[in-house]
Amino acid sequence: MQTNPAYHINLPQIHHYFANECYQQAVKLCKKNQRSPAEDELLEQTAHATCYHQHQLPEEKEKLVRHQWLLTVVYASLNNAARAEHYAEQCCTLCQNFADDVPMVSYAYAMNAQAHALLAAHEPEQAHGYLQLSNDIADEITNPDHKLHFWADCGSWHTAEG
Numbered sequence: 001m002q003t004n005p006a007y008h009i010n011l012p013q014i015h016h017y018f019a020n021e022c023y024q025q026a027v028k029l030c031k032k033n034q035r036s037p038a039e040d041e042l043l044e045q046t047a048h049a050t051c052y053h054q055h056q057l058p059e060e061k062e063k064l065v066r067h068q069w070l071l072t073v074v075y076a077s078l079n080n081a082a083r084a085e086h087y088a089e090q091c092c093t094l095c096q097n098f099a100d101d102v103p104m105v106s107y108a109y110a111m112n113a114q115a116h117a118l119l120a121a122h123e124p125e126q127a128h129g130y131l132q133l134s135n136d137i138a139d140e141i142t143n144p145d146h147k148l149h150f151w152a153d154c155g156s157w158h159t160a161e162g
Helices: 012-029 036-055 065-076 080-100 104-120 124-139 144-161
Strands: none
Touching: 012 036, 012 065, 012 124, 036 065, 036 124, 065 080, 065 104, 065 144, 080 104, 104 144
């Protein structure tokens, strides 16, 4: 366990806390129907903060795809197709790099990220194909917690875009 000797702080617990808190805040902002320019900036910064804190937790590498998915959704909601495509590709790359160590839910997030990036790029037909693939993969997830998290994250966007 890594601690800061000056304050007896458990750094992994702190990173875990902030990764989760920033994630929830970013999702809440992202799902808002209308945001001010200040909220858009806060959304972008919060999404990157959650990724930073998650990257500090190598034992939770399967969550990295979920956080890259969030960046994809954030940039798609900000109408920045190039950045959304970049992070969607990062999702796929992480799945390939981790290969056998990645749970099925990560592939569902990666395909959902591709759908969001394609929607941001005004490619609705291709996006629909990736969304359907994402949903098909999600239907096959056997871990109930993974399935619950996926549908909690992706369900409302699925309804809005599906």
